[in-house]
Amino acid sequence: MNDLVSKLNPFNGIPKYQVAQQIVNLGLIVSTALMIWKFLIIFSGSESPIVVVLSGSMRPAFDRGDLLYLDYDEKSPLRSGEIVVFKIEGKEIPIVHRVLNVHENAAGDYLILTKGDNNTVDDRSLYNKDQRWLTRDHIIGRVGGYLPYVGMITIVMHDYPNLKILMIVVLTLIVLSTRE
Structure with a gap:
């Protein structure tokens, strides 16, 4: 023993x-x-400067697994056509979609409607119940650049959690075998 x-x-x-x-x-x-x-x-200027695209809703602009770099200047105005990342209260995963409509009042408050490029309808069904618009508080950042498919390892590890355990076991076996 x-x-x-x-x-x-x-x-x-x-x-x-x-x-x-x-x-x-x-x-x-x-x-x-x-x-x-x-x-x-x-x-x-973003609380989450790097995110991974988790779905195909933004195709052809971004594919699943693309790594996005975000930047965010709260003072610069949001405009239709920009690609933003937003987070809905009570939901863990941020969403990458394009700004469809922006309504700004004199006080500088924004009402924002988003939509995925590959989706047929706007994102109101993704928002919380009785929520029809996003505000600036929901926006995490604007897409400033991306690296294609670099985030696929994150998706694979999330989709197949047993793969993490397998990798640890394989690495442990490799370490043990090199010691003999």
Whole structure:
């Protein structure tokens, strides 16, 4: 039994300073990723500067799996034809669609109607019950650029959660096999 436990222990036989070094390296990678994310938030003005297109509703402009870069300046006016990302209260996933209509009053308040390019009707059925328009508070950002299909790994991991477990098992087996 002890042989099995020692074979399965990935740190067996590795000096403690090397384990500590690997933990520090992992911490640096995570910290760097978080700093890049925070920099993008500040630079873009959007709470979520990068999103993945999850459906085909914006074809041919964007395909499922495209990675979008968002920017957002609350002071610049929204116009029909712009592609925005918005979030509906009570719903977790942001939506990428084109602005169909914008109504602006003298006070600068906006009423916004959106529609997916590949959809036949506007988005009112996606909004909350009795909600007919979006406001600026719903808008997360405007699409500033994109990378085609780069976000497919996110979709695959979401659609097939067992794949994550399989990848962890395979990586563990690879690490264990290289130690012998």
